[in-house]
Amino acid sequence: MTVIVNWNFERRPPHSRQAATLMDRVVAQRPDVICLTEAHDGSTASIGGYEIADRGATWSNNRRDGERLVLLWSPSPWWGVEATGNADTSTGGYISGVTETPAGAMRVIGICAPHHAASQVGAAENARQWTEQVAFWNGLAKLIAPRDRSIPTVLLGDFNQYVPRIWGSKAAHAAMLAALDDLRVATGGPIIGIDEPTIDHVAHTPDLVPQQVFGLSRFDDDGRALSDHFGVVARFARPDMR
Template identity: 30%
Template sequence: MIVACWNAAWHSSRSWQGKAISQRILASGAEIVCIPECQGELLEGEWHVARSETNYGYPIVPGRSKVTLWSRNGWRDIERTASRGMPGGRFVAATTATSLGAVRVIGVCVPWYAAHVSTGRRDRRPWEDHIAYLKALAPPSASSLPLIMLGDFNQAVPNRRAPAEAVSLLETALADLTVHTSGVVSGLSRPSVCHIASTRPFVAAKTIGIAAETERGPLSDHDGLIVEFDLRVPA
């Protein structure tokens, strides 16, 4: 099972950047895709979509979603709020069928450190919304289904730049998962702030990055991530 994640920086399928991102994702053969900052129907073909709530605190633009999940199969049990106190419009969870069985998928877009500081509502201090989001993003509850959590966490893993509280809260949220995109992923020259993590019995057979930089210019301000999952065989 191949899973992809790429923050598209609001590029639509009509832009050359959006077309290139779409082509690279489709070429990976992904069954599940998370696209933070998605504008419209970025992926072509027979996909099923689960989106976060429209209102994420900034002016609403038709067709924009802070988090969009795409699956080759249908979604069920869709949730758009993790818990009270989480900044809105940045979370979606749903269940889908895959080649490795049913999977619960959580898509996130953690606010960047300056969310609503000098833009938007301008009523926040640096890291305030980021920390509030992570406080509400509790460790996933026990489930009979394996879990994949992915999206834009706006922190590298490991992280030496963010405030200690933000680092600790992210570690807590990911405590029961394996982060397959920590450090510098193969194919990239820098740590990613987007991530793909999972619970058992999933293991990463391969993890690769797709650099956003091209000869024509950057496709996004984030690099793409691809993880090929397999099942851990009991000893």
């Protein structure tokens, strides 16, 4: 069984009370792969292992130097690492790498898609709503289509869309589905334990079978918000390894 945790940390720095509590909840799941969005460089430093991250696009004037739109962690080293670094996904965040998991070698693609009103700081004009996200999905499709399909793949992070679509741009939703191609979304509909749909998704190739998907509360024991997103846990098996 391979355990994957996906959570948007709402820009909480590692030394903050909120981030420390969030990481405690992540570690309690004994994950094999972690994806954090809107986190910081070194967010997983307290648990060792190997972290790769992408700074991604800048949508806010008050962004700190250490902020990363998307970060991946594994207890095993990463190889074949790719980050945004090109025009294809420059409107959001993208980091990809291969690591060893209980299900064998796995390609993990972490993303943070632009929110519907995202507009990059310093641009000559403000972007129209949803255009940054459509551009991101179109670029992502170019990056993931030629991947090595002999390696099981998980694509996860903040999609900034519900699956199935509840509201928002039909064009952006169509662009997302086209980019996913053969990847199946394991996190569609209300999430067990939270009873709400999520915009933080885990998609996977058909050679991975989701055994369990559930949510982690975004509130601490005193009812204070730790993040504006709840966490998502997905447990996967290979059909030939169950």
